[in-house]
Amino acid sequence: MTFNNQPKNIEEPANLDQVMDSLRKLDVRNRKLMQGMYIVYVVFALIYTGLLILNPDPELTLNHRLQGGMYVLIFGMSAIYFRYHFRKNKSVDYSAPVLEMLTAARKRHKLWTAGTVGFIIAMVGLTDIVVTWAMLDDKFLSDYSQIIRILIIQSAYFLTMGISFLIGYITWRRKSMPLVHNLTRIIEEMEQGE
Amino acid sequence: MNSKDKQYKQIIEENQSRIRSVCRYYAGTSDDSEDLYQEILINVWRGLEKFRGDSQLSTWVYRIAVNTALSFVNKKNKYLNFNTYLDDGKAANLVGEDWEESIVHEKQLELMSNLINQLSVVDKIIMSLVLEELSSKEISEIVGITESNVRVKIHRIKEELREKVKGGQYDI
Structure with missing residues (x-):
């Protein structure tokens, strides 16, 4: 005998169907985002490499070329990072136990992981060095002393980084945080009694 | 090939x-x-x-x-239905041997299906595997929790179902 019953607890926050639906959509969105970022960084890395090697401008000093090299390094590392996460996101292991699959999904959507923190610190630090180095020579700050110039550059740079982080955090809080909370509840329920 | x-x-x-x-x-x-x-x-x-x-x-x-x-996302309805396919044998397996003595009618089977659908999602996954007559060891390997935890969960779910079916909580 067959019964087709409508679930009564459809509005529960930890409804797995709802969680999996959100998870699938977010995974697709993140894959597209990571692929897009990968392409952007590869293009930038290629353009900067081209400029670095081919630019015949006689005013380009060794410093300029070294700064260009650092940009290529930053773009290249970013491209590798996004490519790695794109591939990782794409290959969901359906043959893993349910708990393992859900735990991996939660990890994918957490705001901070050791790898992400390391990557962000490295990129923000490297970019800060190269931007500061490049802008110190810039003419529009030439009226100020070196200390003031550094302070202006650092303030502008970290303000930009702060705003970018805030936008990223708000987006994560709106889209991924409820999913992470729901996955945590389901995982905790599964692990109860372990 | x-x-x-x-x-x-x-x-x-x-x-x-x-x-x-x-x-x-x-x-x-x-x-x-x-x-x-x-x-x-x-x-x-x-x-x-x-x-x-x-x-x-x-x-x-x-x-x-x-x-x-x-x-899997049901493209027409946002939420998937969880369908239970119960017969007297499976129902008896869930609530105990006295199932057939007390209740053998369609409404009771429907009640049982409703009760299973009210379980938490984790419990539903486990019950779907219990209904497939998988062992605790197999269920633990599929879900990823220990065998003893599977047994504890199954025992608790069966107790809950038994209580609800026998306790007259629902009009049959």
Whole structure:
């Protein structure tokens, strides 16, 4: 005998169907985002490499070329990072136990992981060095002393980084945080009694 | 036909009924069931190279089927129905031997199905595997929790169902 019953607890926050639906959509969105970022960084890395090697401008000093090299390094590392996460996101292991699959999904959507923190610190630090180095020579700050110039550059740079982080955090809080909370509840329920 | 093709064909032939059962539990309509079935077949094919023989083949297939089913989105309704296929034998297996003595009618079976649908999602996953008559060990390998925890959960769920069925909580 067959019964087709409508679930009564459809509005529960930890409804797995709802969680999996959100998870699938977010995974697709993140894959597209990571692929897009990968392409952007590869293009930038290629353009900067081209400029670095081919630019015949006689005013380009060794410093300029070294700064260009650092940009290529930053773009290249970013491209590798996004490519790695794109591939990782794409290959969901359906043959893993349910708990393992859900735990991996939660990890994918957490705001901070050791790898992400390391990557962000490295990129923000490297970019800060190269931007500061490049802008110190810039003419529009030439009226100020070196200390003031550094302070202006650092303030502008970290303000930009702060705003970018805030936008990223708000987006994560709106889209991924409820999913992470729901996955945590389901995982905790599964692990109860372990 | 290469060896992967042969292995795949054999796995599907041997596990077709298991995959179909999972589809019946998780898909609301026959069309959805067919879509889900196709998706499971694709994931079995994709996962074939990762199968190392650490668990039984049937357990591995169940894992893929359940994980795919959980990820499956019913395109017409946003939420998947969880369908229980109960007969007196299965119902008795859930609430105890005195099932047949006290209640054997369709309404009671429907009540039991409703009760299962009110369980938490984790409990539903476990019950779907219990209804498939899988052992605690197999269920633990599919869900990823310890065997003793599976037994504790099954015991608790059965107690809850038994209480609700016998306690006159619902008009039958």
